[in-house]
Amino acid sequence: MKSTITTYEYSYITQQVNDLVSAYLSVNDRRMRDTVRATTLERITPLLPSEDPISQEFLRRLQPDRLSRDAAAKLLPTLEPLVVPFPELSIKQLSKLFRKVKKLKQPEWADLNLHELTYLGWNDGGSQKKYLVAPYQDRLIGIQGDLAPQVVKGVCAICQTIGNVSLFVSTTKKSGLGTYTRNGNYICRDSAQCNRQLTDPQALTEFLSIVRPKR
Ligand SMILES: [Zn+2]
Numbered sequence: 001m002k003s004t005i006t007t008y009e010y011s012y013i014t015q016q017v018n019d020l021v022s023a024y025l026s027v028n029d030r031r032m033r034d035t036v037r038a039t040t041l042e043r044i045t046p047l048l049p050s051e052d053p054i055s056q057e058f059l060r061r062l063q064p065d066r067l068s069r070d071a072a073a074k075l076l077p078t079l080e081p082l083v084v085p086f087p088e089l090s091i092k093q094l095s096k097l098f099r100k101v102k103k104l105k106q107p108e109w110a111d112l113n114l115h116e117l118t119y120l121g122w123n124d125g126g127s128q129k130k131y132l133v134a135p136y137q138d139r140l141i142g143i144q145g146d147l148a149p150q151v152v153k154g155v156c157a158i159c160q161t162i163g164n165v166s167l168f169v170s171t172t173k174k175s176g177l178g179t180y181t182r183n184g185n186y187i188c189r190d191s192a193q194c195n196r197q198l199t200d201p202q203a204l205t206e207f208l209s210i211v212r213p214k215r
Contacts, residue, residue: 002049003084007118009047010083012199016040017062017072024066033065054082085114087140089133097133097142104131111192118198119158121191123147130168132191136208143211145170147189157185158204159197164189170211183211 005013023036041062048055061067061075088109089097098104105124112120119134130147133140148167156165165186172181185207188194198204 003082004049005047005079005083006201007083007086007116007195008198008201010079010115011118011196013044013047013079014076014196015199016044017067017076020062021067021069021072030065037062037065048079049082052082054078080115083115086117086120088114089120089140094133094142097140098131098144101131101144105129107131113192116192117195118201119191119195119204121194123189123191130187130191134204134208136205136212141208141212143170143208143213145211151189152186154186156188156194156197157207158187159194160200160203161188161194161197163193163197172211172214185211 017040020037020040024033027033027036041059045059048058058075058079061071061078067075091106094106095101095104105122105126107120107122119132121130121132123130128147128149130145132143132145134143135141146169148169151164151166153162154165155162166189167184168187169182169184172183187207188197
């Protein structure tokens with residue numbers, strides 16, 4: 001068995017299944033529910049390795065009309081063996097990504113589901129900092145910045161979803177000139193939640209191209 005589903009595809013599948021369950025609760029017409037289910041299956045089936053027994057079982061269990069919220073919550077994690085997880089990084093690997101940070105607060109690995117993470121993000125409440133580790137051009141890069149204590153409702157620059165966001169200000173050096181640029185972006189305060197909403201990595205890549213450290 002080979003893991004082939006990306007974490008953002010897994011978030012997309014989760015979102016689609018949860019939307020389907022919501023539709024079951026609000027649509028009384030059986031044929032309408034069948035149509036909604038067909039659309040959901042059409043969207044998620046291409047993301048699943050077709051020959052794999054895990055995908056086949058997953059799709060089979062999605063067939064019954066009116067799948068409950070509980071059943072969906074039990075069904076979704078059965079796909080995790082097919083999802084390529086975010087790597088668990090050692091203290092040494094993390095400190096290499098944040099060389100200038102003297103006392104780097106470590107992420108709470110035990111609380112994270114690595115199958116849901118397209119990027120890793122955690123807050124240091126004490127110093128009002130946020131740290132991000134994300135894939136960029138086939139390697140992992142570390143981004144640090146100041147996280148404003150205020151929480152507002154707005155669109156997150158990473159997951160493009162409306163939610164509780166805070167201003168994240170990072171500083172990048174302009175190549176050669178020795179001048180610094182401060183970049184402010186509103187992003188989800190809770191990065192675990194952000195990852196669950198991240199179904200397309202394009203905005204993350206654009207965000208990283210602006211905030212990544214320049215040499
Ligand atoms: Zn977000």
